[in-house]
Amino acid sequence: MATPTRTYAESEADALGERVSRNPRPALIWVGVSAFLLLLEAGAAVEFLLNVLGDFLRAVPQVGRVQAVVNLQEAAGNVPTLLSRETIPNRGYYNGQEYVGTFMGLAPGTAWQFRVGLIYAYSFALLAWTWVGYDWYRTHYRVADWTPRDDVVDRLRSHGWGLFGLAVVFMFFVLVVFAPAVSPTTVAANLADPYGHTMTYWTGSGTEEITVGQANLGAQSQGTPQENVGPWSYDKYGRFHPFGTLPSGKDLFTFIAHGARISLIIGLLSVGLSASVALILALVSAYYKGAVDLSVVLISDAVMGMPQLLLLIMLTVILSGTWIGKIYSGAFVLALIFAGTGWPAMWRSFRGPALQVSEQEWVDAAKAFGQSPTAIMRKHMLPYITGYLLVYGSMTLGGAIIAIAGLSFLGLGVNPPTPEWGRAVNAGQDYVATSSWHISLIPGILITLVVTGFNALGDGIRDAIDPESDSAGGEGEAGGRGGGA
Amino acid sequence: MKRLKYVLKRVLMAFPVLWLGTSMTWYVIYQGPVDPATNLLSSQERLTEAKVEAAREQLGLNRPPLEHYVDWTSSLFVLDLGQTWLIYPGSNVGALVVDFLPRTVWLGFWSVLIAVFVGIPLGFYAGVRSNTVADYIASISGIVWRAMPNFWLAVILLSLLVGSESLLGFDWDTLLVDLPSGVTGNPGLSYMAGDPLALFTQPGETLAAIKKILPAALVLGSASMGNEMRIGRTAVLETKNEQYVDFARAKGVSNRAIVWKHVFRNALIPLVPIVTTEAFLLIGGSVLVESVFGINGMGKLFFDAAIQGDLPLVGSLMFVFIVLLLVINIVQDILYTLIDPRVGYDAN
Numbered sequence: 001m002a003t004p005t006r007t008y009a010e011s012e013a014d015a016l017g018e019r020v021s022r023n024p025r026p027a028l029i030w031v032g033v034s035a036f037l038l039l040l041e042a043g044a045a046v047e048f049l050l051n052v053l054g055d056f057l058r059a060v061p062q063v064g065r066v067q068a069v070v071n072l073q074e075a076a077g078n079v080p081t082l083l084s085r086e087t088i089p090n091r092g093y094y095n096g097q098e099y100v101g102t103f104m105g106l107a108p109g110t111a112w113q114f115r116v117g118l119i120y121a122y123s124f125a126l127l128a129w130t131w132v133g134y135d136w137y138r139t140h141y142r143v144a145d146w147t148p149r150d151d152v153v154d155r156l157r158s159h160g161w162g163l164f165g166l167a168v169v170f171m172f173f174v175l176v177v178f179a180p181a182v183s184p185t186t187v188a189a190n191l192a193d194p195y196g197h198t199m200t201y202w203t204g205s206g207t208e209e210i211t212v213g214q215a216n217l218g219a220q221s222q223g224t225p226q227e228n229v230g231p232w233s234y235d236k237y238g239r240f241h242p243f244g245t246l247p248s249g250k251d252l253f254t255f256i257a258h259g260a261r262i263s264l265i266i267g268l269l270s271v272g273l274s275a276s277v278a279l280i281l282a283l284v285s286a287y288y289k290g291a292v293d294l295s296v297v298l299i300s301d302a303v304m305g306m307p308q309l310l311l312l313i314m315l316t317v318i319l320s321g322t323w324i325g326k327i328y329s330g331a332f333v334l335a336l337i338f339a340g341t342g343w344p345a346m347w348r349s350f351r352g353p354a355l356q357v358s359e360q361e362w363v364d365a366a367k368a369f370g371q372s373p374t375a376i377m378r379k380h381m382l383p384y385i386t387g388y389l390l391v392y393g394s395m396t397l398g399g400a401i402i403a404i405a406g407l408s409f410l411g412l413g414v415n416p417p418t419p420e421w422g423r424a425v426n427a428g429q430d431y432v433a434t435s436s437w438h439i440s441l442i443p444g445i446l447i448t449l450v451v452t453g454f455n456a457l458g459d460g461i462r463d464a465i466d467p468e469s470d471s472a473g474g475e476g477e478a479g480g481r482g483g484g485a
Numbered sequence: 486m487k488r489l490k491y492v493l494k495r496v497l498m499a500f501p502v503l504w505l506g507t508s509m510t511w512y513v514i515y516q517g518p519v520d521p522a523t524n525l526l527s528s529q530e531r532l533t534e535a536k537v538e539a540a541r542e543q544l545g546l547n548r549p550p551l552e553h554y555v556d557w558t559s560s561l562f563v564l565d566l567g568q569t570w571l572i573y574p575g576s577n578v579g580a581l582v583v584d585f586l587p588r589t590v591w592l593g594f595w596s597v598l599i600a601v602f603v604g605i606p607l608g609f610y611a612g613v614r615s616n617t618v619a620d621y622i623a624s625i626s627g628i629v630w631r632a633m634p635n636f637w638l639a640v641i642l643l644s645l646l647v648g649s650e651s652l653l654g655f656d657w658d659t660l661l662v663d664l665p666s667g668v669t670g671n672p673g674l675s676y677m678a679g680d681p682l683a684l685f686t687q688p689g690e691t692l693a694a695i696k697k698i699l700p701a702a703l704v705l706g707s708a709s710m711g712n713e714m715r716i717g718r719t720a721v722l723e724t725k726n727e728q729y730v731d732f733a734r735a736k737g738v739s740n741r742a743i744v745w746k747h748v749f750r751n752a753l754i755p756l757v758p759i760v761t762t763e764a765f766l767l768i769g770g771s772v773l774v775e776s777v778f779g780i781n782g783m784g785k786l787f788f789d790a791a792i793q794g795d796l797p798l799v800g801s802l803m804f805v806f807i808v809l810l811l812v813i814n815i816v817q818d819i820l821y822t823l824i825d826p827r828v829g830y831d832a833n
Contacts, residue, residue, distance in 0.1 A: 301498070302505030305807050309769030310787055314513065314799055317791045322518045402634045406773055409636045410788065425637050429777075432644030433652060444637035451632035485634055485773060 019141045026136045034133070037126055043081035047073060048177055052265070083122055084181050088115040091185065093238055094202040109232075109240035112184050119182055123174040152387075155464040162460015168453025169394075175257055176264045183254040184240055190216070190251050191258075192417060201237040215239070216249030223434035231438045244438040247427055256443060259419040266331050266414075267400040270338030271393050277339065278346035279389060283377040286354035300344030309485055311341050312403065316412045329418035334407070338400055349392045350385055357384045387465035391458045398454030405447055406485025421447055488822045495818045499811045506807045507558050514800045515546070515553065521796035522546055525570040544797060561804045571795040572786065578801045581786065587674050589782035592775070593767045595698050596706035597760060604710035605756060608717025612752070613744060615722055624718065631711030635770045639704045639777035643668060646700055662689075662696045669779035672697040701778040705770050709763040716759055720752035727751070757821055764813045768806055 020027045038045070050073045057069060081087065090111035092101030103111040138150070156162055175182060189197040194213035201208060201215070219235035221228045221244055229235045229245040243252040285293040303311075315337045319325045325333045357363065358381060366376045405422030407413035414420045421443045428439025514521060522540040530536040538547075545553050560567070566578035573581060604627070611623040646668045649657040658664045672694040677683045684691055724730065725748060733743050771784030783802065790798040 298498075298501050298505060301502045302509065304765075305502050305506045305810055306510070306803060307765055307769040307806055307810070309772060310784075310803065310806060313772065313788060313791050314510075314803065317794070317799075318513060318517045318519050318796075398632065402632075405634055406636050410773065410776065411792075422634075422636070425634075425640060429640045429644075432641055433648035440637065440640055444634065444641065447637065448629060448633045451634075452629055455628065455632060485636060485770065 016141065019143075023140055026140050030129075030133050030136060033129060037122075037129060040082040041122070044084060044178065044181060047180075083115065083119045083178070085115070085186070088118070090115060090240065091199070093200040093207060095207055096202065100200075107240075108184075108238065109234065109242075112240055112242065116182050119178050120171070120174060123170070123178075127170060152464045155467060156460055159460045159463055161456050162463065165394075165453045165456025165458070165460055168449060169457050172260065172264070172450050172453065176261050179257040179261050183251070183257045184242060185251050185254050187254065187258055187419075190254055191419065194250070199237065199239075210237075216245075218249070219245050220249040221245045221247055221431065221436040221439060223431040223436045225435050228435045230435065231442065243442050244436070246424065246439060247431070247436070252424065252439065252442065255419040255424055256421065256446065259421045259424070259443075262329070262331050262414055262418060262420060263401050263404055265328075266335045266338070266404055267397045269332075269335035270342060270400055271397050273335065273339035274343040274346055274396070275389055275393050277343040278350055279382075279385065281343070281347050282350035282354040282385065283381055286351065286358040286381065287373060287377055289355075289358075296347065300347055303341060304344045304348075306341075308341050309403065309406070312337055312407060313410070313412060315341075316407065320412075329415045331414050331418075334404065334413050338403070342396060342400070346392055346396060350388055353385050353388055354381060357381045387461070391462045391465070394454050394458035394461065398451035398458075401454075402447060402451055403485045405443075491822060492815070492819055496815055499815060503807060503811055504558075507561060507804055508554075510800050510803045510807075511554055511557055514796045515557070516550065519794075519796065520546075524794040524796055557800075561801065566801040566805070567797055569790075569795060569798050571793045572790050572798060578798060582783070582802075582805055585781060585783050585786050587677075588671055588780055589771055589775070589784060591672055591674060591694070592698050592701055592705060592771060592780065592782060593764075595695065595702035596704075596767060597709070597763070598706075599699075599702055600706035600709040600713055600763075601760060604706075604713030605717045605753075608714035609721050609749060609752065611714070612718040612721025612725070613748075615718070620718075623714065627711040627714035627718075629711075631708055631715075633707060635704055635707065636773040636777060638707055639701070639774050642700050642704055643777060662692045664693060664696060666697075668700060670697070671779075671781050698780075701774050701780060705767055705774045708766055708770070709760070712763070713756060713759060716756060717752065720755050721748055724748045724752045754824060757824055758817060762817075764810060768810065 050069060054069045054073055085091075088103045088111060090102055090108045092099050092108060092111075094100075099105050099107060102108055103114065106114065180186060189212055194216050195211050197212045198209050199212055199215060201210070215235070215237040218237065219229050219239070219241075221230075229241050229249075231244045232242060233244065234240055235245065239251075241251055241253065243256060246252055246255060281296050285296045316325075316330075316334065319333050319337070320330060322333075324336075327333065360380075363376060363380055366380050371379075401421075404413060405420065405425070408420040408422035409426045410422075411426070414423075416423065424443040425440045428436065428441075428443075431437065432440050522544050523537055525540055525544075526536055541547050545556060548556075564579065566582065569576050569578055569581065607623050607627065611620040611627075614620050645652055646657045649655060649660075658667060673690065674694055676687055676690045727747075730743060730747050733747055738747075768784070771782060772788045773784075774780075775782045775785040776788060783805070787799065787802045787806075790796075790802065
């Protein structure tokens with residue numbers, strides 16, 4: 001590719017539509033394949049969105065259950081999806097000769113593995129295809145041969161540690177989005193209402209039907225070799241438990257997959273809120289400096305002067321009885337509290353870069369030109385701090401996951417019976433040294449892995465956007481630790 | 486003079502922070518959605534109007550909010566912390582703090598010490614030998630160590646030590662120093678009451694108290710340890726490339742002298758603020774660690790008060806924590822100006 005003799009902005013070139021119509025082949029292929037990939041899972045995606053919406057609406061007392069959403073949810077459930085538990089069922093029973101009801105008569109464990117394997121293969125294919133799309137856009141349709149962002153992307157691509165983080169975070173997201181499909185059983189049948197659901201099992205001489213609740217009583221993990229269903233094993237009723245069972249006999253994998261959902265939703269909500277507050281305050285305080293800056297310093301120091309975890313405990317206790325504390329099993333108020341206590345740490349991290357940008361000549365020029373303060377902040381300052389938003393957002397998200405788990409370990413925060421990782425650690429804490437070691441150990445290892453992943457991704461992005469930066473900054477690090485949980 | 490001015494400025498800045506933090510606490514507790522007075526009564530007593538009124542009267546809640554606020558904050562500022570209602574009912578909060586604080590300080594002290602003496606040397610070692618297998622192992626374990634949740638680590642470590650005889654092949658309770666009370670519980674600090682020098686004159690008791698707190702301190706210090714390791718490594722890597730190191734090398738100074746005299750001393754500077762910043766994590770983490778290890782410290786006291794709804798106690802304790810953190814911060818600033826004289830000249 002020849003270096004263009006003159007540079008010109010994207011806006012001066014033809015519209016994207018025209019560039020595409022001049023060479024439509026790559027775009028058509030890409031759109032076609034993406035549409036095919038998305039159609040396979042359209043039902044699941046719509047169901048996930050409606051689920052979140054329905055949960056939120058149900059939690060607000062004034063609204064309650066909205067029938068329209070429930071109907072839509074049911075309709076979405078009927079859309080055929082390739083990678084669902086209906087297409088590749090893993091729950092069935094042995095009737096003496098073969099498995100009935102499982103996918104192609106496979107053993108339940110094998111069927112489950114097949115489904116999970118397909119889901120992850122699909123997700124990574126989708127990710128790879130997205131990258132191909134960006135790559136094709138770069139080579140076929142973008143006006144500029146090179147932009148500074150290309151360097152950032154290339155640096156991230158060659159950052160092994162950051163890629164490891166990206167992979168872990170992506171797998172965590174897949175677990176969250178596909179929680180109902182990757183779980184060996186459903187929340188309704190196994191966790192929420194086990195006595196309202198029945199199942200068939202092979203007694204050794206014939207098949208019998210019992211409620212799931214009764215089967216759970218026979219599949220408890222109580223620490224003795226007799227009463228224990230460990231990881232990667234079948235219980236007496238022919239059910240496969242990839243992570244074993246809880247002391248109550250409920251399936252640990254289902255618990256963890258759905259617990260991941262609530263952790264991530266709280267985490268994203270709180271980091272989104274606190275990052276927005278921090279970003280706005282950083283821009284305003286860097287632009288106006290002086291008294292504005294000083295007052296934000298004081299307020300943030302006062303909030304940070306109270307240990308975050310203690311503040312979280314105090315506020316969850318006080319707000320748990322209010323209507324807002326009941327929304328989404330207490331998750332919503334937790335996210336608000338996180339945002340309220342977490343923004344000062346983020347603001348500290350944004351303040352430095354924001355102050356640096358505000359000293360630049362182009363900001364002075366824009367001021368002299370008579371541009372309004374909001375326009376200057378938005379157009380001339382914001383683009384230079386958004387990178388840091390990703391870095392600290394990623395790290396704070398890891399910290400939030402630890403803190404949420406810590407609170408639910410203490411019995412605060414997300415109300416039972418909504419699954420949460422910390423509660424699994426708590427349930428298993430008497431069994432660590434026994435044969436039921438899996439109950440505490442597995443959730444803890446997963447938390448460690450996910451938090452390491454978020455930190456690694458943050459490191460990778462930081463090194464990518466600012467290769468000169470100190471790779472072990474002090475101030476922001478505390479934010480990535482969930483207040484010491 | 487400039488340094489003195491810097492420290493004075495930091496002290497002055499602490500007052501508005503203390504006032505704001507206390508005011509926020511007051512607002513949350515006394516103007517929040519939960520009535521602290523009814524919270525203190527049993528469900529039976531809540532039904533009788535007179536009892537509720539009496540409780541409100543005692544907490545001063547029937548007075549105008551502003552008056553109550555001024556009264557509450559001013560009594561805190563003269564260190565009158567009030568009394569407890571549900572936790573150890575009727576005792577003086579000040580006395581309770583005097584009773585509970587030493588255990589938390591003991592825990593915090595050892596967790597900082599362990600973190601410093603394990604994390605920094607490991608980080609320096611990794612930095613000196615950067616990009617070797619040893620460096621990768623140390624760096625990765627530091628990062629993973631940092632990401633482990635304290636409460637989980639505490640649960641695992643506790644179970645390992647309780648079952649140490651069958652799991653690890655030795656009995657923790659009798660290893661080196663005998664601990665008849667087992668792994669959990671309070672460290673025996675009472676021998677030092679009224680005689681702080683007993684710390685040195687009665688080494689047997691001191692060792693037992695250290696051993697008792699060691700597992701909890703290890704867990705509490707874990708995050709800081711990983712942090713200090715990372716920062717120590719970076720600091721060494723940066724100092725290694727400084728010109729004065731090259732110059733010393735050109736002059737023929739031995740490798741050992743370069744590492745000890747020129748690299749380490751300068752690499753220590755960025756670590757000082759890190760050690761004290763971690764006080765936040767230590768105080769927050771103490772709630773979980775003390776709960777798991779059954780240590781009756783400040784964190785557990787705060788947690789019990791919050792869970793049982795003794796909101797006046799929660800408020801007083803929050804004030805104590807704010808003061809504690811501010812004092813630690815000021816000490817850090819003073820230390821920092823002593824170690825690095827450049828501080829304060831360009832600080833904002």
